[in-house]
Amino acid sequence: xxxxxxxxxxxxxxxxxxxxxxxxxxxxxxxxxxxxxxxxxxxxxxxxxxxxxxxxxxxxxxxxxxxxxxxxxxxxxxxxxxxxxxxxx
Amino acid sequence: xxxxxxxxxxxxxxxxxxxxxxxxxxxxxxxxxxxxxxxxxxxxxxxxxxxxxxxxxxxxxxxxxxxxxxxxxxxxxxxxxxxxxxxxxxxxxxxxxxxxxxxxxxxxxxxxxxxxxxxxxxxxxxxxxxxxxxxxxxxxxxxxxxxx
Numbered sequence: 001x002x003x004x005x006x007x008x009x010x011x012x013x014x015x016x017x018x019x020x021x022x023x024x025x026x027x028x029x030x031x032x033x034x035x036x037x038x039x040x041x042x043x044x045x046x047x048x049x050x051x052x053x054x055x056x057x058x059x060x061x062x063x064x065x066x067x068x069x070x071x072x073x074x075x076x077x078x079x080x081x082x083x084x085x086x087x088x089x
Numbered sequence: 090x091x092x093x094x095x096x097x098x099x100x101x102x103x104x105x106x107x108x109x110x111x112x113x114x115x116x117x118x119x120x121x122x123x124x125x126x127x128x129x130x131x132x133x134x135x136x137x138x139x140x141x142x143x144x145x146x147x148x149x150x151x152x153x154x155x156x157x158x159x160x161x162x163x164x165x166x167x168x169x170x171x172x173x174x175x176x177x178x179x180x181x182x183x184x185x186x187x188x189x190x191x192x193x194x195x196x197x198x199x200x201x202x203x204x205x206x207x208x209x210x211x212x213x214x215x216x217x218x219x220x221x222x223x224x225x226x227x228x229x230x231x232x233x234x235x236x237x
Binding site for chain 1: 125141142143144146147148150174186206210211212213214215217230231232236
């Protein structure tokens with residue numbers, strides 16, 4: 001199933017677009033989504049360690065703006081936002 | 090009473106007058122305005138500006154939650170809060186955030202203002218990309234959002 005990840009903050013460096021699309025097995029979880037992102041970084045960015053750190057230190061939010069845990073079940077095509085460590089003000 | 094908004098720097102600036110107008114009330118004996126601006130040096134690097142990235146809908150939701158929590162955690166019921174945060178590029182000395190609070194007394198106003206800015210820094214989805222004199226730029230390290 002196709003999963004869209006909206007990019008924010010430092011994660012914007014992952015693409016020239018505002019989002020990336022990944023294919024996950026059905027069902028999957030946020031943990032699987034993170035693994036897939038790391039795989040994408042291995043392939044596209046030669047395993048860039050800084051990019052991997054961004055993924056591992058990020059939270060993910062659902063379409064209704066709730067932060068979801070690593071165990072959150074993904075069983076249909078949907079969009080998540082990657083929320084790297086924040087620091088406004 | 091809460092005013093919460095993300096301001097796109099391409100179209101608008103953050104103005105203290107808007108906050109004063111919003112907070113004006115004979116109920117409040119104390120108004121405090123916290124203004125965050127872009128500083129010229131960070132970690133020994135000469136900064137020329139900052140690009141702020143935001144997830145707008147979550148920023149507003151976060152401002153609302155922080156405002157609501159103040160009732161419970163700080164027991165400040167009678168209050169008005171004005172929060173605006175910039176998104177996009179801002180140059181040196183320009184405003185990035187304005188938090189205005191109106192309370193009955195100054196003690197409450199100081200506590201509330203401080204609480205709001207500290208919570209925003211910890212959990213509101215806003216990110217800074219600093220730009221430097223040597224044309225380089227860098228996303229600043231932040232605080233990971235807690236996942237329950």
